[in-house]
Amino acid sequence: MIYEGEFLKDAISKLLADGYRVFAPSRVGDFHVFREISSAEEADFNYILPRNSAKVAVFPQNEILIEYGDWIERVPMEEKRIAIVGVRACDAKAIKLLDKHFLEGFVDPYYKSRREKLLTIAIACNNALINCFCQSLGINPRKPEADVVVSEIDGRVFVSADTEIGKSFLQGFNLRNENEEELEIKKRFESEELKMREIRVDVEKLKKSFDSPYWKEVAINCKSCGVCTYLCPTCFCFDIYDEGEKRGVRIRTWDSCQFPLHTLESSSHNPRAEKWQRLRNRFYDKFYYTLRKGNYYCVGCGRCIDFCPAGIDIVNAISEVR
Amino acid sequence: MNEIEKIKDALKSSNAEKIVAFVRKESEPREVLKVLSPNEVDKISFSPLSLNNPAKLLMQINGKVAVVAKGCDSMAIRQLIKEGKLKRENLFIVGISCKGVVDYRKLAKFVNLSEVNDVELNGNDLVLKLKNGEKRIPFLEVVDENCLYCGHPTPVIYDVLIGEPREGKRDFSDIEQFERLSREERWNYWISQFERCIRCHACRSVCPLCYCEECMVDPSNLAVSPMSTPEEKASYPRILGKTVNARDNTIYHLLRVLHHAGRCVGCGECERACPMELPLRMLERKLEKVVVEIFGYDLNEDIPFFSKLDIVGD
Amino acid sequence: MENPYVPYKAQITEVKDEVKGARPIKTFRIKLVDRDRFDYKSGQGCLVSVFGRGESWFTIANSPTRPDLEFSVLKTGKVTAKLHEMKPGDIVGIRGPLGRAFPLEDWKGMNIVTIGGGIGQTPLRSIYQYVIDKEKDYGDLMIIYGARTSRDLVYKDELFKLIEDGYNVQLSIDNPEKDWKYFVGFVPDNVKRLKPNPKDTIAITCGPPIMIKITLNVLRELGFREDQIYTTLERRMKCGLGKCGKCRIESYYVCKDGPVFNYAELSAMLEKV
Numbered sequence: 001m002i003y004e005g006e007f008l009k010d011a012i013s014k015l016l017a018d019g020y021r022v023f024a025p026s027r028v029g030d031f032h033v034f035r036e037i038s039s040a041e042e043a044d045f046n047y048i049l050p051r052n053s054a055k056v057a058v059f060p061q062n063e064i065l066i067e068y069g070d071w072i073e074r075v076p077m078e079e080k081r082i083a084i085v086g087v088r089a090c091d092a093k094a095i096k097l098l099d100k101h102f103l104e105g106f107v108d109p110y111y112k113s114r115r116e117k118l119l120t121i122a123i124a125c126n127n128a129l130i131n132c133f134c135q136s137l138g139i140n141p142r143k144p145e146a147d148v149v150v151s152e153i154d155g156r157v158f159v160s161a162d163t164e165i166g167k168s169f170l171q172g173f174n175l176r177n178e179n180e181e182e183l184e185i186k187k188r189f190e191s192e193e194l195k196m197r198e199i200r201v202d203v204e205k206l207k208k209s210f211d212s213p214y215w216k217e218v219a220i221n222c223k224s225c226g227v228c229t230y231l232c233p234t235c236f237c238f239d240i241y242d243e244g245e246k247r248g249v250r251i252r253t254w255d256s257c258q259f260p261l262h263t264l265e266s267s268s269h270n271p272r273a274e275k276w277q278r279l280r281n282r283f284y285d286k287f288y289y290t291l292r293k294g295n296y297y298c299v300g301c302g303r304c305i306d307f308c309p310a311g312i313d314i315v316n317a318i319s320e321v322r
Numbered sequence: 323m324n325e326i327e328k329i330k331d332a333l334k335s336s337n338a339e340k341i342v343a344f345v346r347k348e349s350e351p352r353e354v355l356k357v358l359s360p361n362e363v364d365k366i367s368f369s370p371l372s373l374n375n376p377a378k379l380l381m382q383i384n385g386k387v388a389v390v391a392k393g394c395d396s397m398a399i400r401q402l403i404k405e406g407k408l409k410r411e412n413l414f415i416v417g418i419s420c421k422g423v424v425d426y427r428k429l430a431k432f433v434n435l436s437e438v439n440d441v442e443l444n445g446n447d448l449v450l451k452l453k454n455g456e457k458r459i460p461f462l463e464v465v466d467e468n469c470l471y472c473g474h475p476t477p478v479i480y481d482v483l484i485g486e487p488r489e490g491k492r493d494f495s496d497i498e499q500f501e502r503l504s505r506e507e508r509w510n511y512w513i514s515q516f517e518r519c520i521r522c523h524a525c526r527s528v529c530p531l532c533y534c535e536e537c538m539v540d541p542s543n544l545a546v547s548p549m550s551t552p553e554e555k556a557s558y559p560r561i562l563g564k565t566v567n568a569r570d571n572t573i574y575h576l577l578r579v580l581h582h583a584g585r586c587v588g589c590g591e592c593e594r595a596c597p598m599e600l601p602l603r604m605l606e607r608k609l610e611k612v613v614v615e616i617f618g619y620d621l622n623e624d625i626p627f628f629s630k631l632d633i634v635g636d
Numbered sequence: 637m638e639n640p641y642v643p644y645k646a647q648i649t650e651v652k653d654e655v656k657g658a659r660p661i662k663t664f665r666i667k668l669v670d671r672d673r674f675d676y677k678s679g680q681g682c683l684v685s686v687f688g689r690g691e692s693w694f695t696i697a698n699s700p701t702r703p704d705l706e707f708s709v710l711k712t713g714k715v716t717a718k719l720h721e722m723k724p725g726d727i728v729g730i731r732g733p734l735g736r737a738f739p740l741e742d743w744k745g746m747n748i749v750t751i752g753g754g755i756g757q758t759p760l761r762s763i764y765q766y767v768i769d770k771e772k773d774y775g776d777l778m779i780i781y782g783a784r785t786s787r788d789l790v791y792k793d794e795l796f797k798l799i800e801d802g803y804n805v806q807l808s809i810d811n812p813e814k815d816w817k818y819f820v821g822f823v824p825d826n827v828k829r830l831k832p833n834p835k836d837t838i839a840i841t842c843g844p845p846i847m848i849k850i851t852l853n854v855l856r857e858l859g860f861r862e863d864q865i866y867t868t869l870e871r872r873m874k875c876g877l878g879k880c881g882k883c884r885i886e887s888y889y890v891c892k893d894g895p896v897f898n899y900a901e902l903s904a905m906l907e908k909v
Contacts, residue, residue, distance in 0.1 A: 267712060310355070
């Protein structure tokens with residue numbers, strides 16, 4: 001359907017009025033970050049990809065699991081509904097992957113409390129960035145998987161909803177049906193591939209190359225920082241620790257498999273003491289280990305390439321494995 | 323002979339076992355650092371998009387290494403030699419008199435990076451060789467801001483120097499201007515910056531001077547050994563956790579920067595690495611100003627700042 | 637729905653010094669406060685919480701056929717240092733049972749050999765207690781256990797009592813000591829000497845990594861197949877639920893898919909343990 005006006009901004013105003021916590025791209029200097037906003041003016045949609053991923057809305061960087069004194073005093077849970085507005089196809093797909101991780105097996109109640117009340121409004125991509133490669137992972141950047149999808153094509157705003165929650169949200173908007181020509185335009189738009197990089201994943205080769213010296217070579221300049229994992233929309237590792245001796249909070253925070261402290265045991269044994277082992281772990285996690293869950297855990301957003309201070313490139317590293 | 327050919331020639335004359343130099347990244351117009359063997363010398367490249375500092379990489383390589391170093395890179399190498407982390411006799415330094423490097427993120431606003439084949443500096447313009455034609459951008463519009471305050475564009479330590487020496491300067495005008503703001507304005511500014519930090523620790527990880535195995539911001543201790551006692555481990559000071567908020571992030575950055583007093587070489591790697599674009603160099607430069615004005619220390623002195631303080635204290 | 641991150645309230649009812657010195661080990665008997673003990677199986681573990689310090693994973697040291705929960709704790713870091721200060725009556729949190737257990741049901745009718753070193757005896761104790769309590773379900777039981785010195789042996793009283801009662805318990809210490817009546821030498825050497833028969837036998841080994849490694853070789857030489865040999869792994873753990881990623885080896889979470897693995901599974905992994 002077609003909306004006359006700024007759909008995303010109007011959607012934010014409605015969501016805020018409906019009592020949602022709204023996460024949207026917000027401009028900081030010359031770039032955008034996904035963060036919670038309190039008015040439609042704080043959002044800005046003049047971007048291709050925000051620096052951080054939309055996972056902050058469902059998996060915040062820090063959250064309290066338990067408040068304690070002598071014993072447990074409170075277990076906080078998200079009570080409000082949450083909306084992510086302006087998510088791209090890559091980040092939207094990543095949320096589905098996070099769902100698998102946090103909701104299969106043991107159900108993570110904190111994640112669930114946010115996820116079950118989540119509304120996602122995605123925006124189709126008109127352009128790709130230099131390190132985008134989602135298409136080669138089977139994602140159509142022009143047809144994101146979300147509750148509501150917005151595509152801006154030649155000045156027209158197309159809005160569609162595939163899920164019940166999306167459809168019911170759209171009922172509050174004045175939308176008109178597309179005419180024949182517009183339907184054709186949209187169809188063409190969705191079937192046109194964007195020009196972007198491609199990753200070649202050869203699982204058998206990965207399996208054979210695990211002990212290859214190649215990984216030391218790839219990792220030689222790795223700084224063991226957390227940029228790749230913290231910007232990654234599918235990375236889910238976390239730490240739990242207590243803050244406060246007599247009374248305080250048990251906190252969960254993001255953690256990174258690239259930090260040597262992530263796996264360091266009290267005995268001083270560290271199963272991945274070397275940085276090349278940790279980097280290999282991340283690459284295999286994205287393209288090999290997680291196949292047991294049925295998916296690659298990479299959505300081709302390219303953030304880890306754009307912002308790796310060592311210039312390490314997952315597309316090259318995986319495609320050229322030997 | 324152009325700059326790259328000169329660099330290659332110098333590297334070839336080094337007799338080093340390994341070479342740390344810039345190599346053009348696939349699919350992007352920038353260079354990244356690589357460790358090469360002598361027979362790979364032809365892979366190297368150099369341009370105003372050879373951004374990174376090779377000094378940290380040198381610390382993990384044994385044996386004789388040849389390295390390509392810009393002014394600030396050489397400052398870092400010299401500082402690490404001063405601090406006993408590198409040995410001069412193991413290094414062959416190909417110094418490059420540096421005209422400044424490009425801020426890659428700024429450049430991305432002027433041009434679609436995937437269209438760019440090559441980049442070179444021509445007079446005051448950055449010339450981009452595109453797939454179709456050429457584009458010129460005034461260098462000042464895309465130069466890394468950090469380079470505008472560069473004190474040592476010419477390497478301070480080298481075996482071969484490439485390019486004509488150029489003058490550096492000491493300019494704290496930006497810091498002085500900031501100091502004129504009220505306390506509250508300055509506080510609000512920094513809080514608005516720090517609250518954005520995601521504590522990926524990239525600034526620490528790339529900093530050539532942040533080489534400690536044991537970092538005070540970590541909740542436990544990497545220097546733990548099988549001999550460490552339970553008491554030692556249990557009492558490891560935890561100054562701050564991993565929680566991300568303006569307050570904790572402020573502590574993180576202030577603690578980190580204080581350890582660079584009289585040491586920061588001004589390469590700007592911290593700011594370049596920061597995915598949230600925190601103005602980290604401004605903190606370091608403020609500290610540098612204090613060190614210069616209050617302690618009268620100059621980074622070019624042979625004795626490290628902290629050692630000098632000890633002597634003065636005695 | 638229950639929140640798996642929230643521990644049960646539990647009380648320490650008994651503290652026993654197992655090993656003294658610089659690396660002390662204590663065994664804690666713990667009772668849940670507001671509910672009956674949960675069902676669990678040998679090999680499973682719990683995260684023991686001390687609010688203010690954190691949580692640590694311990695394998696349950698007693699058999700489900702015995703009362704309460706027991707944990708043997710080597711004082712090594714933040715949480716364990718605090719636990720070692722605690723007395724009967726003190727409150728801790730318990731999350732569990734967690735992880736995959738030994739397939740004791742599948743082992744019915746088979747002979748069981750446990751091979752332990754140091755604090756690694758903990759999961760094996762749960763097994764031998766179980767096998768002893770269900771004696772008619774299993775074949776022969778052999779308990780091989782060693783430590784650096786006689787002072788480093790855990791569950792000493794219990795093991796000497798088992799010897800008195802006629803069980804096949806084979807103890808060892810690394811170096812000779814006055815009054816030591818049993819084997820002197822490393823655990824794998826004791827296994828080599830005792831030559832357990834692989835026929836219809838399951839061997840379970842747990843201890844320091846180097847001991848496990850050599851024991852594995854000895855067992856293979858004796859004719860044990862990889863799927864007849866089990867061990868339990870140790871990794872840094874936080875959530876215990878297969879979410880936080882710390883204990884991960886490939887796609888396996890040691891906390892959830894382990895800690896019990898057989899050697900056929902371990903040798904199929906790319907990342908060698």
